[in-house]
Amino acid sequence: MRVMVLVKATEDSEKGFVPTAETMEMMEAMGRFNDELVNAGIMKDGDCDGLTPSSRGKRIAFDGPARTVIDGPFHHPSELVAGFWLWEVKDMDEAVAWVKRCPNPMPGPSEIEIRPLYELTDLK
Structure with missing residues (x-):
């Protein structure tokens, strides 16, 4: 299952x-966690250093057919991805177990969301 x-x-x-x-210290802890994910064959891709601010x-x-470009920053940080x-x-269950082992990715309270990807067999 891909998530x-x-x-x-x-x-x-x-x-x-x-x-x-x-x-x-948080970045170093996250680096060690990323190494664990890679060594376990769990991580397939990721942004090991985090994303820049929405600004x-x-x-x-x-x-x-219309396209409109909207410049950041974007409102409601809790709805954005870092x-x-x-x-x-x-x-x-395995994904949840790994996330529970993750160091806190932010100072203070934070959240991590897990979303399954559609598999081709899901779409038939």
Whole structure:
């Protein structure tokens, strides 16, 4: 089963990365966790360093043939993604177990969301 694991953004992550003793320690812990994922054959892809704040991003809105470019920053950080992994796991329980082992990805409270990818067999 393939799952996308999404680290949700926070007000702090939207301010951009600030190298402090705490954030550098968090990055090192996350690096060790990423190594565990790779060594276990779980991680297939990911952004090992996290995504930049939405202020550096763009959205493209589609309406029929029209396309509109919207510059960041985007509102509601808790609805944004600050990082991601693509994992191959045997089931959702295994994905949950791995996320529970993950170091806290942000200073303070944070959330990680797990979403299964459609498999070709799901679409028939």
